[in-house]
Amino acid sequence: MSNIAASQDEADLKDNFRCLAELVETCRENANRDGERFNIFSILGLQRDENRTHSRYLAELLSSTGRHGEGARFLNAFVNDILGLSLDVSERVNVTRELATEDQRRVDIVVESPDLIIGIEVKIDAGDQKAQLHDYYTELKHRAKNRKKAVLVYLTLDGKAPSAYSLKDLEQENVHCLSFEKDIRQWIDNCASISIHKPELSYALIQYKRLLENLTGVGTSMTALIADKLASNRDDLETALALEKALPKAKAAVMLRFWEELSSALSHAFGGAPAVYGGKDLREISQNYFDDSRGGKRVGIKLPVGTVNGETLCLYVHIYNAIHYGLRIEGTSGSPVSRPEQKAMLADGNAMADKETDWLACYYYNPSPSQEPIILNFDKFNGPVLDLMDAEKRQTIIGQMVDHQVTLVKEAKSLMENSDA
Incomplete structure (x- = not known):
């Protein structure tokens, strides 16, 4: 493809994006004509x-x-x-x-x-x-x-x-x-x-x-209003279909950036590189997550952070629909095991998975105990996930997440050491 043709394609794409953006804004205004978007x-x-x-x-x-x-x-x-x-x-x-x-x-x-x-x-x-x-x-x-x-x-x-x-x-x-x-x-x-x-x-x-x-x-x-508009305009629908094909790759790129920077921050904080599970590397688990034909939604990274009665205390950052992180104990087989005595020593987490017995404690991203947990839901690609596209916000989120994980590990080690004394 010549440079002239490539430039023309880029200009056409920008025009199509602009048309879609105007369509979305028009539908947003129409949806709010009677105050429907004012939802408590x-x-x-x-x-x-x-x-x-x-x-x-x-x-x-x-x-x-x-x-x-x-x-x-x-x-x-x-x-x-x-x-x-x-x-x-x-x-x-x-x-x-x-x-x-x-x-x-x-x-x-x-x-x-x-x-x-x-x-x-x-x-x-x-x-x-x-x-x-x-x-x-x-x-x-x-x-x-x-x-x-x-x-x-x-x-x-x-x-x-x-x-x-x-x-x-x-x-x-x-x-x-x-x-x-x-x-x-x-x-x-x-x-x-x-x-x-x-x-x-x-x-x-x-x-x-x-x-x-x-x-x-x-x-x-x-x-629903956007869907009606797309169904009546071929050019807009073709642009939306092109975006639909590109969307999984764009989402995977956002996720991969998050995993890479989080892994780097954890390596710096704990002095060791986290291991990937559910795929061969961070790129694969990010791509597979948004590939419906391959699935791969029970994936994440883990890092050994200590020992408990000869078993390994691990920090997990896991994703199913939303990112959640916390501590698990791994047995000699390398699989998480239930240890209710140790679990009872730690404060309850705020993630749904905290109810599972094989988590000692499990949290969503939680910058402060006094605030609502901010849920990074990659399945829905919600607002907090979109915030990860901003480098400054992403670094803040990852920094606060790792700070909490460091504190969580210290508390767990201290409680368990005292209980063994």
Whole structure:
């Protein structure tokens, strides 16, 4: 290709980018014509928080004594219309969040009545955990004691099936897979209709429904408006298709830069180079992460940082959907092992994986204990991940992450040394 032709292609590409940028801005303005983008959950940065936003909100609606004042009407709408169960659960209903199981796991929401017990596992960003649903179902059946019906719900954005990793030997048919996109949106619509005589309650439900539309890309959101525009303009759609092909490589480049600079910072802090697992090197795990045909989402780096009773204490930085890091103990086989005594010595982490027994402590990127954890979700490529494209912000994030990891290792070593004394 001649220099003239290359220059013309670059100029055409810039024009196409400019057209798409204008299209997005127009759709953003249209989506906000009635204030739809003014969403209290998004403004407070809580739109993806599984625990403090979605679990709390849903549990409050499901509670017959909830502040909505509608008794068990919302709960019955969920049981009858969404789960398809012909049961009246209007009396003696108890709703619990973070219910502890015998194995010290926690079910996000449990609804219990004399005839029914429902366990709901909410998944927004976190990945499946080892034998998680198997253990939850076992707990529900134990509590049911053959006197009531036990129902396990796996609630995700799109209603996907749980992994075999989470099911263990539990049959898929024992799990009700629900989606925020369809099932919960439908239920919220039903709740809004039930409470139409209460304007403030009804509007709070509408706000949550809009949050779900933004998370799942449905409804009259900006995403839907952009899709309509692209479907009616061939040039714009061709440009978008070209971008779609390039997008995985662009995302992989952002991830690779993060892994490389983090590995370098860890080497400087601990005096040793981290090892890559789940792939031969950092480039491969970054490329494979965004390659749907090859997968590779259980990958990361690890670094030995000490010994515990002859076993190896390792610092892990792991990714499934989001980056999380912490400490594990590896046995003689080189695989992580469960050590509940050591785990109990450390403060609880803020990552979902912290519930797993083979993590001593596990965190999302957390610059300060007083702040909300900032979740680097490469699967959704959210705002904090986009911040990594800025060199100064990236260095700040990595620097704070490594500082926390150094502190975490020091605390763990000190506690364990004192316990052995």
